[in-house]
Amino acid sequence: MNLSSQTLLLAAAEGHHEVPVVDPSAADGVFTLLGLVIGLPLLGAVVLLVGGRRTDRWGHLLGTATVAGSFVLAVLLFVALLGRGEGERQVTQHLWTWVDVGSYQVGMDLLYDPLSALFLLLITGVSTLIHVYSIGYMAHDERRRRFFGYLNLFVAAMLMLVLAADYLGVFLGWEGVGLASYLLIGFWQHKPSAAAAAKKAFVINRVGDIGMSLAIMLMFVTFGTTAFVGVSQAAGEAGEQTMTWIGLLLLLGACGKSAQVPLQAWLLDAMEGPTPVSALIHAATMVTAGVYLVTRSSFVFENAPVAQTAVVVVACVTLLWGAVIGCAKDDIKKVLAGSTMSQIGYMMLAAGLGPAGYAFAIFHLITHGFFKATMFLGAGSVMHGTNDDVDMRHYGALRTAMPVTFVTFAMGYLAIIGFPGFSGFWSKDKIIEAAIAENYVVGAAALVGAGVTAFYMTRLMLMTFFGEKRWEPDVHPHESPKVMTVPLVVLAALSVLGGVLLLGDWITDWLTPVVGPVEHHELAVPVIVVTLLVTAVVAVGVGVAVLLVGRREIPREAPTDVSFVTRAARADLYGDAINDGLVVAPGAALVRGLVVVDDRAVDGAVEGGSGGIAALASVLRRAQNGYVRTYALSVLLGAVIVVLAMVAVTW
Amino acid sequence: MDDLTPFLVLSAILFSIGCVGVLVRRNAIVVFMCVELMLNASNLAFVVFAKQHGNLDGQVAAFFVMVVAAAEVVVGLAIIMTIFRSRRSASVDDASLLKL
Numbered sequence: 014m015n016l017s018s019q020t021l022l023l024a025a026a027e028g029h030h031e032v033p034v035v036d037p038s039a040a041d042g043v044f045t046l047l048g049l050v051i052g053l054p055l056l057g058a059v060v061l062l063v064g065g066r067r068t069d070r071w072g073h074l075l076g077t078a079t080v081a082g083s084f085v086l087a088v089l090l091f092v093a094l095l096g097r098g099e100g101e102r103q104v105t106q107h108l109w110t111w112v113d114v115g116s117y118q119v120g121m122d123l124l125y126d127p128l129s130a131l132f133l134l135l136i137t138g139v140s141t142l143i144h145v146y147s148i149g150y151m152a153h154d155e156r157r158r159r160f161f162g163y164l165n166l167f168v169a170a171m172l173m174l175v176l177a178a179d180y181l182g183v184f185l186g187w188e189g190v191g192l193a194s195y196l197l198i199g200f201w202q203h204k205p206s207a208a209a210a211a212k213k214a215f216v217i218n219r220v221g222d223i224g225m226s227l228a229i230m231l232m233f234v235t236f237g238t239t240a241f242v243g244v245s246q247a248a249g250e251a252g253e254q255t256m257t258w259i260g261l262l263l264l265l266g267a268c269g270k271s272a273q274v275p276l277q278a279w280l281l282d283a284m285e286g287p288t289p290v291s292a293l294i295h296a297a298t299m300v301t302a303g304v305y306l307v308t309r310s311s312f313v314f315e316n317a318p319v320a321q322t323a324v325v326v327v328a329c330v331t332l333l334w335g336a337v338i339g340c341a342k343d344d345i346k347k348v349l350a351g352s353t354m355s356q357i358g359y360m361m362l363a364a365g366l367g368p369a370g371y372a373f374a375i376f377h378l379i380t381h382g383f384f385k386a387t388m389f390l391g392a393g394s395v396m397h398g399t400n401d402d403v404d405m406r407h408y409g410a411l412r413t414a415m416p417v418t419f420v421t422f423a424m425g426y427l428a429i430i431g432f433p434g435f436s437g438f439w440s441k442d443k444i445i446e447a448a449i450a451e452n453y454v455v456g457a458a459a460l461v462g463a464g465v466t467a468f469y470m471t472r473l474m475l476m477t478f479f480g481e482k483r484w485e486p487d488v489h490p491h492e493s494p495k496v497m498t499v500p501l502v503v504l505a506a507l508s509v510l511g512g513v514l515l516l517g518d519w520i521t522d523w524l525t526p527v528v529g530p531v532e533h534h535e536l537a538v539p540v541i542v543v544t545l546l547v548t549a550v551v552a553v554g555v556g557v558a559v560l561l562v563g564r565r566e567i568p569r570e571a572p573t574d575v576s577f578v579t580r581a582a583r584a585d586l587y588g589d590a591i592n593d594g595l596v597v598a599p600g601a602a603l604v605r606g607l608v609v610v611d612d613r614a615v616d617g618a619v620e621g622g623s624g625g626i627a628a629l630a631s632v633l634r635r636a637q638n639g640y641v642r643t644y645a646l647s648v649l650l651g652a653v654i655v656v657l658a659m660v661a662v663t664w
Numbered sequence: 665m666d667d668l669t670p671f672l673v674l675s676a677i678l679f680s681i682g683c684v685g686v687l688v689r690r691n692a693i694v695v696f697m698c699v700e701l702m703l704n705a706s707n708l709a710f711v712v713f714a715k716q717h718g719n720l721d722g723q724v725a726a727f728f729v730m731v732v733a734a735a736e737v738v739v740g741l742a743i744i745m746t747i748f749r750s751r752r753s754a755s756v757d758d759a760s761l762l763k764l
Contacts, residue, residue, distance in 0.1 A: 639760030641695070645686050 033529055034312065035241040037103035037124055037178070043093045047106045047123045050086045050133060051176060053079040055169035061162030069158045073151075076161030077144040080168055084137035091130050102127055102526050105178050112181070116237060124178035124241060128527040131375060131520075132175040132305065135382050139297045140168045142500035146390055147289040149496035150397060160200060160287070167193030171298055175305060180229045180239040183306070187225060187270065190299045191218045197294060198286040210282035217279040221269015225306075228262035231255065245312040253316065260313050260320025263306060264327065271303025271357050273331045278588040280354055281338070284346040288393030291346060296353045296389050297382040304357065304378055307364040308371050311528050315367060324365030325451075329458040332358025334586055336465035340472070341582030343571050344403045345392045348473050349385070352429065355462060356381045362459060363444045370447045371528035372521040376514060377440035380428065384437055384508035387425035390501050394418040395477060397497070398490040405476040406569050407485055412478040414490035417498045419478050421505035426474050428508040430467040431551050436511025443515070446543050450534035460550055467554025475563045483569050671712045679705035692744045692754045699740075703733045 040047055057079030061072050068075065094102055103126040112119035125133075144164060151157040170189025177183045199211025232239050235255050236247045248256065267273065272280035283295050294300070307314065307324060314321045335354030342348045360378050363370035396403060398415055412419040428437040441463060449456030484490065492498070514520045521531045536543065571583075581587060636643075678701055685698030707726040714722025748754050 641756040641759070642687050649683060649687070 037105035040106035072158030122178035224265025260317035267303030292389030328361035380436035384428035391422035424505035471558035
């Protein structure tokens with residue numbers, strides 16, 4: 014304890030950043046509607062899933078309406094929060110007492126602060142657009158009502174995750190989104206690949222959840238509470254070792270949910286789900302929960318430098334890992350999935366940098382939510398027009414056939430590669446800047462990642478929308494209906510304009526009450542040089558893609574005589590093989606061993622015992638020969654013995 | 665009082681005859697009669713002891729045995745009849761199905 018307070022003093026002397034504690038005021042006025050934000054989608058989910066076929070006809074409309082209602086509420090709350098002074102922007106609402114065991118109390122409390130406000134807007138806004146899009150996308154699916162029920166369940170769980178004021182509440186939402194993700198990845202459960210992908214996502218997420226639950230238990234043991242308020246106030250007084258463990262366990266949980274190395278393998282397979290699901294859950298919202306967790310737990314990570322370093326390392330590995338996979342895939346959704354991994358790597362990187370990066374992590378999270386949702390929905394639109402073909406080698410020249418999809422997709426594309434002026438440019442640039450200021454190796458990784466991102470996204474654009482037609486003979490690409498293109502246009506506009514959040518440092522000021530003011534590190538060179546450098550690297554990535562993909566004939570079949578790197582990237586950098594070797598194979602061997610033990614030892618004991626008794630019985634049953642006189646003799650013998658005994662006793 | 669030993673000896677002889685009969689005969693009717701013989705031997709013993717002790721307990725018991733024996737005869741003969749009908753034999757060895 015003495016040592017840790019010394020460290021704290023030292024840190025304070027070095028001008029180390031003090032994380033603001035969570036100290037909310039009780040909800041009043043419009044903030045009492047907070048519970049309703051979660052309640053509406055939850056009600057929708059219950060009605061649609063319990064109501065069954067009776068709700069088939071209007072289920073999709075109800076599902077969309079509940080989420081849209083949540084969005085309206087989120088906007089109202091946001092405006093109300095804007096109207097408050099900076100010191101009063103943390104509001105809590107106590108719904109009921111959830112756990113009450115001795116000194117440990119967990120309330121069903123909601124915390125509304127600048128961080129959850131942004132998440133509320135992002136989740137409900139993007140969800141509403143994707144719900145509208147799904148009305149068109151799932152129009153021909155006879156289980157559309159159930160799909161909307163699951164989507165509503167997801168939205169409710171995700172809102173619970175970002176609104177809870179207690180780690181246990183976060184965990185509730187955490188598991189809820191995991192369940193919804195499982196149900197939606199395996200929505201087309203008649204396909205074995207979809208069922209397997211859902212199972213894989215669930216199992217890998219479980220590994221992360223173990224980390225999360227252990228972290229919560231450790232917090233309870235250390236602080237006696239798991240509420241943000243209590244933990245943030247006591248975080249500085251616990252030993253650094255404890256905080257490091259809590260931080261590492263939280264990181265494990267974040268890795269599972271956010272598909273970070275080493276728990277990344279499920280995200281690529283998760284693309285088996287319907288495309289709106291990929292856009293909503295596996296790009297814009299759920300997979301960013303890990304970033305939310307790390308940012309929300311800033312008071313933990315600020316007291317655990319080792320865990321913070323671990324976050325940065327994981328993030329750097331993942332951002333390159335995902336980018337490399339994105340370069341080699343021919344399945345349009347898997348390219349986008351690799352890209353999602355990579356972009357979340359950027360967010361984690363920023364969150365791992367501490368106060369220098371938290372705000373930019375959230376900024377990138379929001380812009381990524383816009384542009385990645387645009388691109389996923391665009392990919393869905395392309396698939397809709399090409400009989401659900403996902404192989405980019407069968408596309409080509411789609412820009413004339415699907416003009417709206419093309420233009421909106423291009424907006425998302427320009428945003429993700431960081432074309433100057435688009436939203437991704439501002440957010441990614443800030444992260445790379447902070448990374449370079451922190452450490453040159455980390456900065457270099459982020460910079461290379463930006464170049465590779467530009468390469469694979471340009472490759473995707475060229476293969477899909479440009480070049481020669483390589484369509485299947487019976488495919489006649491056509492533009493999607495209005496109900497799908499309107500959300501695309503809105504999201505594309507947001508992808509372009511998302512950068513306005515940074516105007517006058519609005520987002521960093523806004524988040525100051527949660528993560529503290531941004532800490533500016535001194536760069537060795539002027540900021541403009543970094544920006545130019547990033548733009549130059551991006552230009553190189555685009556140029557290489559144009560040379561390698563745009564100027565050549567694209568074969569309809571993927572070439573097989575490719576380099577080792579390409580083969581590795583096509584196999585997801587052997588992520589599955591590593592899991593198989595390290596976990597699945599030893600697990601299977603252990604199970605086989607246990608089966609042998611069960612067969613030989615347990616079954617041997619049971620069957621041996623019963624066999625012995627059976628053998629004894631077969632000897633004894635000789636006495637039962639069915640002859641009356643034998644029985645009579647035994648009765649007589651018995652009687653004689655009784656008489657003799659009586660005689661013996663009387664004597 | 666007279667010596668009652670001869671009555672008891674007779675009772676014992678009758679019981680032994682019945683006992684041996686049950687054990688060695690095959691005809692169900694004969695086995696049945698031997699059972700009756702044993703019952704009556706015991707009745708005799710009851711009566712003798714009642715006389716010896718000078719109370720009525722033994723005689724009451726003898727009446728009970730008679731009543732039960734009468735009921736038993738009804739049931740037993742019915743079983744024997746049924747077995748005879750299905751097997752055309754009254755040999756107890758033929759009805760030896762009560763085994764594995």
